[in-house]
Amino acid sequence: xxxxFNSAEWNLPPIDLGWxxxxxxxxxxxxxxxxxxxxxxxxxxxxxxxxxxxxGILKPGLQFRLPFGIDRVVVVPxxxxxxxxxxxxxxGASNREQASREPDLEQSMVTGDLNMALVEWVVQYxxxxxxxxxxxxxxxxxxxxxxxxxxxxxxxxDRTVDEVLTIGRQDIENDALLGLKKLCDRYGLGLSIMxxxxxxxxxxxxxxxxxxxxxxxxxxxxxxxxxANGEYNKAVPRARGQADQKLREAEGYALxxxxxxxxxxxxxxxxxxxxxxxxxxxxxxxxxxxxxDVLPKLERKIILDEKAGQILPLLPLDQKTKTK
Amino acid sequence: xxxxxxxxxxxxxxxxxxxxxxxxxxxxxxxxxLTQFGKPVGHPIATAGLHFKLPWIQEMHRLEKRVLEWxxxxxEMPTKDKLYIVLDSFGRWRIKDPLAYFLRxxxxxxxxxxxxxxxxxxxRNTVARHALVELIRTTKLRKAILDEASVNASGTAAxxxxxxxxxxxxxxxxxxxxxxxxLAEFGIELLDVRxxxxxxxxxxxxxxxxxxxxxxxxxxxxxxxxxxxxAARILGSKDRDLSQIESEAxxxxxxxxxxxxxxxxxxxxxxxxxxxxxREFYGxxxxxxxxxxxxxxxxxxxxxxxxxxxxxxxxxxQPPHSP
Numbered sequence: 174x175x176x177x178f179n180s181a182e183w184n185l186p187p188i189d190l191g192w193x194x195x196x197x198x199x200x201x202x203x204x205x206x207x208x209x210x211x212x213x214x215x216x217x218x219x220x221x222x223x224x225x226x227x228x229g230i231l232k233p234g235l236q237f238r239l240p241f242g243i244d245r246v247v248v249v250p251x252x253x254x255x256x257x258x259x260x261x262x263x264x265g266a267s268n269r270e271q272a273s274r275e276p277d278l279e280q281s282m283v284t285g286d287l288n289m290a291l292v293e294w295v296v297q298y299x300x301x302x303x304x305x306x307x308x309x310x311x312x313x314x315x316x317x318x319x320x321x322x323x324x325x326x327x328x329x330x331d332r333t334v335d336e337v338l339t340i341g342r343q344d345i346e347n348d349a350l351l352g353l354k355k356l357c358d359r360y361g362l363g364l365s366i367m368x369x370x371x372x373x374x375x376x377x378x379x380x381x382x383x384x385x386x387x388x389x390x391x392x393x394x395x396x397x398x399x400x401a402n403g404e405y406n407k408a409v410p411r412a413r414g415q416a417d418q419k420l421r422e423a424e425g426y427a428l429x430x431x432x433x434x435x436x437x438x439x440x441x442x443x444x445x446x447x448x449x450x451x452x453x454x455x456x457x458x459x460x461x462x463x464x465x466d467v468l469p470k471l472e473r474k475i476i477l478d479e480k481a482g483q484i485l486p487l488l489p490l491d492q493k494t495k496t497k
Numbered sequence: 498x499x500x501x502x503x504x505x506x507x508x509x510x511x512x513x514x515x516x517x518x519x520x521x522x523x524x525x526x527x528x529x530x531l532t533q534f535g536k537p538v539g540h541p542i543a544t545a546g547l548h549f550k551l552p553w554i555q556e557m558h559r560l561e562k563r564v565l566e567w568x569x570x571x572x573e574m575p576t577k578d579k580l581y582i583v584l585d586s587f588g589r590w591r592i593k594d595p596l597a598y599f600l601r602x603x604x605x606x607x608x609x610x611x612x613x614x615x616x617x618x619x620x621r622n623t624v625a626r627h628a629l630v631e632l633i634r635t636t637k638l639r640k641a642i643l644d645e646a647s648v649n650a651s652g653t654a655a656x657x658x659x660x661x662x663x664x665x666x667x668x669x670x671x672x673x674x675x676x677x678x679x680l681a682e683f684g685i686e687l688l689d690v691r692x693x694x695x696x697x698x699x700x701x702x703x704x705x706x707x708x709x710x711x712x713x714x715x716x717x718x719x720x721x722x723x724x725x726x727x728a729a730r731i732l733g734s735k736d737r738d739l740s741q742i743e744s745e746a747x748x749x750x751x752x753x754x755x756x757x758x759x760x761x762x763x764x765x766x767x768x769x770x771x772x773x774x775x776r777e778f779y780g781x782x783x784x785x786x787x788x789x790x791x792x793x794x795x796x797x798x799x800x801x802x803x804x805x806x807x808x809x810x811x812x813x814x815q816p817p818h819s820p
Contacts, residue, residue, distance in 0.1 A: 225524040226545040278585075281696050285634050285641070285658045288709050289702065308525045310589075311563040319568065319587040323691040327665055330633040330695075333641045333658060334709075340642060360564065360589065360688075379706040383713035390717035394724030401728035405735040412739050416746030423750035427757030434761035438768030444782070445775050452774070456781065463785040473797035476807060 208240040216252035218303050221245070227304060249303035254367065257318060259325070260293035261372065270314045281377075282326055288334035289380075293372035296321050296353065298364050305363030313362045320360070321369070324352040334376070338384075342371050518552030528560040528595040541595040558599065564591045564688065565605075567612045573698055574621050576629045581701050584624065584632075585694040588616055588673070590680070590687045598684030611683060616690060619675045623668055632695055634658065635665045665692060 212235050213219040219231035221238065222245050231246060238244035255268060260280030262272030273279060280291045298317065300306050306313055328348045332341050350369040357364050376384045448455045468474070523529050529542040533555050542548055543562070550557060571585035590612065592598045602608045624632065641658050663671075673690040680687050697705055769779040792798070800807050 222525065222545070224545075224547040225522040227525050278694060278696075281694075283629075283633050283695055283697070285630075287630060287633065287659070287705070288712075289697070289705060309563060311526070311561060311565055315568075316564075316566050316589070319566065319693055320691070322693050323587070326692065326695065327635050330665060331636050331639050331658070336642055344642070376709070377702075377706060379703075380709045380713065383710040383717070387713050387717045387720065390720035390724075394720045394727070397724040397728040398731065401731035401735075405731050405738075408735055409738050409742070412742045416742045419746045419750050420753070423753040427753050427760075430754075430757040430761045431764070434764040438764050441768050441775075441779070445771075445778055448778050449774060452778075459782065459785055463788055467788050467792050468798075470794050471792060471796055471798055472794045475797065475799045476801075 205240040209237055211236050211238055211246050213246070213248060214250075217248045217250045219246040219248050220303050220307055222247075227308065230303060247303075247307060249300055249306060251300050251303055253299070255298050255300070257296045257298070257314075257321065258293075259295070259318075259322065260291065270318075273318065279322060282329045282337075284329055284334045284337050285331050286333045289377050290329065290334055290337045290374060291377060292325065292329060292337065292374050294325060294349075295368075295370045295372060296366065297368040297370070298366045300363060301365035302363035305361055307363075309361040309363060313364060316360060317357070317362060317364060320356045321349075321353055324356060325349050325369075328352060338374055338376065342374065346371055515552055519549050521548055521550065521557055522546070523548055526561065526563050528562050528592065530558045530560065530595060530599050531555045532558060537596060537599065541599075543595075560592055560595050560599065561605065562592070564589055567609065567616065569616060569620070569693075570613065571694065572617065572621075574624050576624055576632065577626060578628045580629045581698040582624075582629065582632070583694070583696045583698055584620065584692060586616070586620060586669075586672075586690055586692050588612065588687060588690040590685050592684055593681075593686035594684030596684070597682070601683050608683065608685065612680070612685075615676050615679050616672065616687075619672045620690075623672050623675070627663065627668060630659045631661050631663055631668060632665055632692065634661045637661055637664060 211219065211231075213231055213233045215233045217233060219236060221228040221231050223239065224243060228244070236246070238246060256271055258266075258272040260276050262276055266272060276293075280293050282290055282292050284290050296317070310316055328345050329337055332345065335341075337345065346369050350366060353369060354366050357366055375381065521529070523542050523545050525545040527545075529548065531538050531542075531550050533551075535556075538555065541560075567588040567590055569586045569588065571583050573581055573583050575581050598608070602611065637660075639658065669689070669691050673687055676690070677687050696702070769775055
């Protein structure tokens with residue numbers, strides 16, 4: 174087709190300036206069309222101002238506006254839960270305002286009994302009214318920071334160091350939340366405070382050891398009470414058992430004693446009945462039987478006649494008993 | 498391009514320049530004051546929207562309409578009780594009278610320096626008139642919640658909150674009240690002043706730490722002594738309970754045994770005492786039994802042939818009495 178490419182064959186048309194203008198107009202129209210449309214993310218609202226004047230809130234999605242800066246839209250993330258950290262900072266936070274550069278100053282507080290405590294806490298909030306948020310107060314974030322520091326110190330300042338460190342935590346969170354909500358409403362920040370959470374609360378480093386000592390002493394107290402209770406429990410129940418043992422033994426003794434007495438009495442009764450039938454013979458028999466039993470067991474028997482009473486002193490009693 | 502069309506474009510450009518020097522947008526967040534050769538003309542513009550002015554001759558100044566923050570520098574000052582504290586406060590203010598503000602201060606930087614001066618000095622004055630505890634505490638009648646541990650410590654400094662007359666919020670209001678009139682002439686409305694941070698100065702805080710340490714020591718000592726006391730009480734009641742148990746047991750044992758002995762005695766008496774023969778026979782049998790048990794192989798007996806057992810040894814085989 175194109176056999177010869179010599180310049181003579183180039184059929185350049187004369188530059189028509191009209192085309193330039195038309196092109197510019199089309200470009201302008203297209204860019205205007207694009208700037209007529211804005212998209213608002215799902216977690217946000219758009220605040221629409223026309224020539225500086227507040228017009229209304231745009232909901233998420235594709236929205237129209239007038240071009241060339243006549244309508245301006247500021248996107249405010251109303252659904253997002255925002256967080257401020259006091260006294261500490263989580264590394265890598267997406268929100269630059271989340272933590273301050275002076276956590277040490279933030280966390281140090283004076284308690285109501287003029288002691289010191291280090292308090293770390295978190296405030297969770299949401300932007301509730303984007304128009305108020307933009308137009309009522311300049312820099313609402315910094316204002317919220319200052320307000321929340323002030324409220325937390327007000328609440329801590331009304332409590333003893335013991336309350337702040339241990340038992341009063343829940344109470345402090347509630348009071349601080351209430352106070353901060355009230356202050357935000359008064360300032361018209363357009364923010365809604367969701368939560369105030371205490372994080373680490375501890376005494377200053379310089380006195381930490383003595384706080385530990387108190388805990389330790391408390392443990393020691395428990396321990397010595399437990400030991401004493403152990404001693405008590407070791408001795409008293411055993412003594413109770415032993416007392417019961419003695420009682421039962423005594424009862425056994427009583428039973429035995431009475432029964433034996435009854436037995437003896439019955440035996441005697443029976444014996445007596447027979448004795449009374451023949452007293453002389455029975456007496457004799459009993460006497461002789463006894464003698465028959467007893468006398469053979471005796472090794473030394475001395476028989477005396479009543480007429481030989483004077484021999485008695487010569488009896489070698491001692492010698493005889495010794496040689497035996 | 499033809500000369501006619503060029504002229505047309507130049508005209509359009511000129512119109513645009515004129516318009517841009519004439520019309521201006523006032524946002525919701527600003528006041529605008531127009532000045533003509535440095536002198537304000539007309540009322541300050543407070544409504545947002547499109548407004549017009551004379552080009553080149555009139556100049557436009559924007560002032561902030563929103564509430565502004567004053568973050569005070571942290572300053573060291575003494576309280577009435579001679580404690581040096583570092584106080585950091587903040588306030589909130591806005592431009593109420595833009596014209597007065599513009600005439601007297603011109604810009605925000607000078608406004609800030611006025612606020613620093615006025616609020617700073619009022620804060621110092623107020624702080625110097627009150628004890629530290631007034632700056633710290635708020636609620637006058639609040640009683641500290643005591644845990645089990647501190648209940649026993651009633652009477653020590655650790656247990657309670659020192660009393661106050663005015664309190665933190667009252668003093669903040671006092672400072673704001675005193676500053677308001679002075680700031681009003683600058684067209685500034687002061688909304689409030691609040692203490693942000695109150696801390697002891699480093700020299701004081703070491704003393705505070707010493708006090709806290711001694712306070713804790715004392716609580717620890719109390720715990721230890723309470724523990725020892727409680728232990729002693731328990732050991733004491735152990736001894737008491739032991740004595741009680743043992744003595745009661747002794748008493749009961751004696752009573753039971755005594756009663757049994759008495760009963761046995763009664764039974765014996767009833768058996769042995771039923772008639773004179775019975776009494777005599779008891780004596781006889783009992784004596785015989787005693788012989789059996791009392792005499793053993795070590796016993797030496799001296800027996801006479803007269804009467805009794807050996808009487809027959811002498812050949813006396815006659816019945817003693819019978820004929």
